[in-house]
Amino acid sequence: MQFCSLDDIRAFCRDLPDGSEHAARAVVRRQQALTKPPQSLGRLEDLVAWLARWQGRECPQLERVTIAVFAGNHGVAARNVSAYPQAVTQQMVANFANGGAAINQIAGLAGAELRVVPIELDRPTRDFTAAPAMDTDEFLSAVDVGYRTAPPNCDLLAVGEMGIANTTTAAVLCAALLGGDAARWVGRGTGVDDAGLARKRAAIEAALGRHRAILGDPLAVAAALGGRELAAIAGAILAARRNGIPVLLDGFVATAAIVPLTRLNAGITDHCRAGHLSAESGHRLLLQELGLDPLLDLGMRLGEASGAAVAILLLRAALACHTGMATFTEAGVADVDK
Amino acid sequence: MQFCSLDDIRAFCRDLPDGSEHAARAVVRRQQALTKPPQSLGRLEDLVAWLARWQGRECPQLERVTIAVFAGNHGVAARNVSAYPQAVTQQMVANFANGGAAINQIAGLAGAELRVVPIELDRPTRDFTAAPAMDTDEFLSAVDVGYRTAPPNCDLLAVGEMGIANTTTAAVLCAALLGGDAARWVGRGTGVDDAGLARKRAAIEAALGRHRAILGDPLAVAAALGGRELAAIAGAILAARRNGIPVLLDGFVATAAIVPLTRLNAGITDHCRAGHLSAESGHRLLLQELGLDPLLDLGMRLGEASGAAVAILLLRAALACHTGMATFTEAGVADVDK
Numbered sequence: 201m202q203f204c205s206l207d208d209i210r211a212f213c214r215d216l217p218d219g220s221e222h223a224a225r226a227v228v229r230r231q232q233a234l235t236k237p238p239q240s241l242g243r244l245e246d247l248v249a250w251l252a253r254w255q256g257r258e259c260p261q262l263e264r265v266t267i268a269v270f271a272g273n274h275g276v277a278a279r280n281v282s283a284y285p286q287a288v289t290q291q292m293v294a295n296f297a298n299g300g301a302a303i304n305q306i307a308g309l310a311g312a313e314l315r316v317v318p319i320e321l322d323r324p325t326r327d328f329t330a331a332p333a334m335d336t337d338e339f340l341s342a343v344d345v346g347y348r349t350a351p352p353n354c355d356l357l358a359v360g361e362m363g364i365a366n367t368t369t370a371a372v373l374c375a376a377l378l379g380g381d382a383a384r385w386v387g388r389g390t391g392v393d394d395a396g397l398a399r400k401r402a403a404i405e406a407a408l409g410r411h412r413a414i415l416g417d418p419l420a421v422a423a424a425l426g427g428r429e430l431a432a433i434a435g436a437i438l439a440a441r442r443n444g445i446p447v448l449l450d451g452f453v454a455t456a457a458i459v460p461l462t463r464l465n466a467g468i469t470d471h472c473r474a475g476h477l478s479a480e481s482g483h484r485l486l487l488q489e490l491g492l493d494p495l496l497d498l499g500m501r502l503g504e505a506s507g508a509a510v511a512i513l514l515l516r517a518a519l520a521c522h523t524g525m526a527t528f529t530e531a532g533v534a535d536v537d538k
Numbered sequence: 539m540q541f542c543s544l545d546d547i548r549a550f551c552r553d554l555p556d557g558s559e560h561a562a563r564a565v566v567r568r569q570q571a572l573t574k575p576p577q578s579l580g581r582l583e584d585l586v587a588w589l590a591r592w593q594g595r596e597c598p599q600l601e602r603v604t605i606a607v608f609a610g611n612h613g614v615a616a617r618n619v620s621a622y623p624q625a626v627t628q629q630m631v632a633n634f635a636n637g638g639a640a641i642n643q644i645a646g647l648a649g650a651e652l653r654v655v656p657i658e659l660d661r662p663t664r665d666f667t668a669a670p671a672m673d674t675d676e677f678l679s680a681v682d683v684g685y686r687t688a689p690p691n692c693d694l695l696a697v698g699e700m701g702i703a704n705t706t707t708a709a710v711l712c713a714a715l716l717g718g719d720a721a722r723w724v725g726r727g728t729g730v731d732d733a734g735l736a737r738k739r740a741a742i743e744a745a746l747g748r749h750r751a752i753l754g755d756p757l758a759v760a761a762a763l764g765g766r767e768l769a770a771i772a773g774a775i776l777a778a779r780r781n782g783i784p785v786l787l788d789g790f791v792a793t794a795a796i797v798p799l800t801r802l803n804a805g806i807t808d809h810c811r812a813g814h815l816s817a818e819s820g821h822r823l824l825l826q827e828l829g830l831d832p833l834l835d836l837g838m839r840l841g842e843a844s845g846a847a848v849a850i851l852l853l854r855a856a857l858a859c860h861t862g863m864a865t866f867t868e869a870g871v872a873d874v875d876k
Contacts, residue, residue: 235633236640237621237728241844242817242837283575283874291871295573300864302574309858390575391874479580497835498852499580506579513851514836520647526638533629536621536729 201344202439206336206419209343209438213464217441219253219471226258233527237536243495244518247473251515254446254471255355262519265312265512267358267505268349268436269296269303272319272342272429275327277365279403283390286324286364292504293318293362303360303504310512312358317349319428328372329406332424339423339431346435352443358475358512359436360450360505361429361457364390369427370456371482372404376411376421377459378489387452387481418463430457437461441471448515450508451478451501455486462490475508476500539682540777544674544757547681547776551802555779557591557809564596571865575874581833582856585811589853592784592809593693600857603650603850605696605843606687606774607634607641610657610680610767613665615703617741621728624662624702630842631656631700641698641842648850650696655687657766666710667744670762677761677769684773690781696813696850697774698788698843699767699795702728707765708794709820710742714749714759715797716827725790725819756801768795775799779809786846786853789816789839793824800828813846814838 203209227249232238239245251260271293277286295301296316307314319342325333334342350357363369367389374385382404388397407425414420422431434457440447449455449472461468474487476496487494495511528535541547565587570576577583589598609631615624633639634654645652657680663671672680688695701707705727712723720742726735745763752758760769772795778785787793787810799806812825814834825832833849866873 234640235630235638236840240728240838240840241640242839244836244838244848285872288872291869292573295864295869295871298864298869299862300573300869302572302579302859302863305858305862306855308862309855390578495836496852498582498833500578500582501580502574502578510582510852510855513855514834514848517644517647517848517851520643521640524637524643524646525640526633526636531629531633531636531638533633534623534626 201340202347203340203343209419210464212438213461213468216465216467220256223256223258224249224253227252231522234525235528235531235533241521244521247515247518248522250473251446251519254444256444260519262355262516264354265310265356266315266351266354267303267307267312267509268315268317269360269362269505270317270319270346270429270432271321271362272427273321273324274363274365274369274427275324275333276329276368276403278327279329279399281368281396281400281403282365283392283396284364289362289364290321301504302502302506303509306506306509310509312509312512315349317345317432319345319432325427328425329403329410333426334423336423342428342431343435346432347439350436350439350445354445356448356515357436357440357445358448358505358508359433359454360503360508361433361453362504363427363429366427366429366453367480368400368403369430370453372407372425373421373456373459374482374486375404375408376415376425377418377463384485385482389480418460422460433457434461437472447472448475448508448511450475450505451503452480452483452486453503455483475511478507539678540685541678541681547757548802550776551799551806554803554805558594561594561596562587562591565590565860568860572863573866573869573871579859582859585853585856586860588811589784589857592782594782598857600693600854602692603648603694604653604689604692605641605645605650605847606653606655607698607700607843608655608657608684608767608770609659609700610765611659611662612701612703612707612765613662613671614667614706614741616665617667617737619706619734619738619741620703621730621734622702627700627702628659639842640840640844641847644844644847648847650847650850653687655683655770657683657770663765666763667741667748671764672761674761680766680769681773684770685777688774688777688783692783694786694853695774695778695783696786696843696846697771697792698841698846699771699791700842701765701767704765704767704791705818706738706741707768708791710745710763711759711794711797712820712824713742713746714753714763715756715801722823723820727818756798760798771795772799775806775810785810786813786849788813788843788846789841790818790821790824791841793821813849816845
């Protein structure tokens, strides 16, 4: 295990690796010479500098792009907080394996390797309205699954999840660590009706009451109120930071998964970009709280890394321009007077 | 010529061809059966239905995608309204031909054929602060270039432009046909300073004063205050409507090019989608006026169809999901109770 205790994670987060300012500057210098008005490719230019910074390469690359989708089951599903039965988590994992889900199609288009990692689906976390969802060992074990999933030599990692009931888990993590009542963070997930929404709110309020004593400890919250796939996402993001891999986050659940880390060190998001703004209602607020500006806003709310995977296409466009464009000198184009 | 007179264009716009409601409905039916919560792919789902509607195909395709970039020169450039000399229009056309521009890289990534169409670059339009930019024949000739550029059998057309000084032309068209003073529509284009911005405003105000008598006639405005590349974009959009080709618009200039047509029939935008929101300041307002909701908002302001070309990637993602995903029945996934 990379992290044998919660203190190991705390220690890593106290002293996070930096990116390469040198590489980012090299990108900006080249961009100034390319045949376009300064900054006219907008965020596409920023994205290339960001890739360079975290890859530590003056010429960033996207040769090996990995999409990791972690799946977990949740005891709180027993509270009837999802429009779908818990069996759908396993069924969708099978669908991923057979190439039939949205993420399979988008990953293929984006030239990305898809890693689907079900985590103890036959052993859901405990219902956090009644008990801690995971104990420390269970939590660390899930973090480790995520840590080991991120290939140490890939150029970009997109993270997402599958887990019936996990928007309730994501909302309770946000409420516990970022404040506000349950209504602030709860949404319709896969499409629950008003009664389902009320059950989600009630479950979150019950959980906040029951676990009141540990709300000041972000990693204790991540264990007691979290989920295995969320813990794995946190582990993957720690591995990416250690190995110089930029990360695209998917939607509400994948973003909520890193909230405990941000409470230890807000700089943990520096090597991450929000792939998209989900239609799940808490996501906009969560991104604002974390200072993340989503790349896409297409009303998607599917999970399974689908929004982050679409955003890979934007990174490919950004890098293609950066790598392939001619400079003013090469093309014989008159530059603006400087 | 498809349109031998302005009246021919007016007649076509009075009775625009419709899309296929039948094809759009078939897409929605399939989407309801795919392994995802209803509408959870958001706008990606709408885009597939839109492709189907305008292609008239229950199973839309993106086998042949064309990007048309029209280039023109503008007499108003003599008013010093751009950060770059007029020669850059021709130089960038050469850069397109040599594969060195941003659009070359994005078109390659998007699997699109790039058609670059310079229109009489050695014969700029007249300075519209002093005279009509084009007479009727010149305008119809440029419309015809655009009409003939759109391949009648392509599956999607993205339109963009290159033309030093043409954000001034776009702004004057908007001011003339949508109202408001020059300041409402003028922006920094390729990056003019405050003095350049003031010159743009002055040129627009002078043009509105000089051509006051014809401001009630959208096509007369398109000739007297427009540009050849803008007229060609209008022609391409008319051809696409006739031939069942959905259209992605690029930024401020490409959108302004269709404003005269929208004054004849607001329904002309139905087969169009705004590829992105440009950072050029008038674009947001223009899209609102036309009821167009941009697919991307990346702070791009390069023109040359670059934003629309990035949006092609989103259409490919949407279509890949629609075509490749398994249904609930095929995958053995439990659907939501209905």
